[in-house]
Amino acid sequence: MNYLRATNLGEATALLARYPEALLLCGSTDAALQLRHAAATATLIDIHALEELKGVSVEDGHMRIGALVTLNELLRSDVVRASLPLLAACAETFGSHQIRNLATVGGNIANASPAADLTAALVALEATVTLASQEGERSVPLEAFYCGYKCTKLDHELITAVTVPLQTGEWYYRKAGMRERLNIAKVSIALTQGHGGFRISGASLGPSPVRFRTLEALLDGGVYDDAAIKEALESDTDPSGGHRSTKAYRLRVAFNMIKEALSQPEER
């Protein structure tokens, strides 16, 4: 195995151009397990020291969150708690204290798991990812960044940051699993309702984090009845059965969460 450490963004993009199949290493909470299945010839590019990818800042009604920000940094950040409470609530349900000390925002997005909690929350918040390569930078809406199960549009690029409009209005975040904490979500739901109307997304309800556009349109139109919500949910989602729970179970939990979100949202 070939190990390379990048000390700045230029170095990282040059290495990535040279070793396009390399596994990037941040907190390694996903990568450590991925490595056990990777070919012996794999190259590791360690990017955990890149200063350009650290820190949280607010400008023009948006928050920029560096790809290397850990879940515990997110959870403890006063600006995040004040301006993006949904994200703080999500971070609170994420992994365990020890995992949150390692796991990064960029790693959660890039890993492209259908169960990625933070990613689902960021989709409801209409986040944009910034990607860098030797050719320069580009930004993509997070929702459009995925192309199916474990498929992303990363093209010899790395994620440098996510940019999120500051949240106003009502919000809701809930995750269901076997244990209250430290588990992979069977279902999680993120909802915001501000000036632009409803924004709803979920994890473990499709091959990648899903945005519920049919349901959003329905609720924006003032239709709240159970049958219509159920039907919209079915058309918006594509939960696989999987060994952890059935499709019917996931849909029922999602439905109950949506009902709870509508009757008891948090406010900001």
Next chain:
Amino acid sequence: MQITCTINGKVHRFDCAPESRVLDLVREAGMTSVKAGCGEGECGACSLFVNGRLVNACLLLAPQIQDAEVVTLEGLQEETAAIRESFAEHGAVQCGFCTPGFVLRAYDYLSHGGERSEEAIKAALDGNLCRCTGYRKIVEAIVKVKS
């Protein structure tokens, strides 16, 4: 590759593959308080501090401790004395396999000014599993640590 770091204040050098787990390196270096439990980040038996942050040694790869300051329970005997005493007093130990991880987490939590309520302590222990005690005595022991 060569890895240099300090473990409990002493410099250690390892000649290892980049994909070696930090868990195995520190145990080979004699720090057997760091336990190999689940190997997947779920149980916290392998917890140790890297540059002041409590993390799972089973998920960390050797290059991630290059130049780092690693601290295990062996290096925190004095600092954790009151916590360990409280665990003994309250019977928060049965087989003891999970104990070093719990003691380090309790130390991490209390030294950051963690609240002494049962609810807060239960939440703080989300990364540590115990198969024996049922947690009640562990939580009680942490609530009652003498400061």
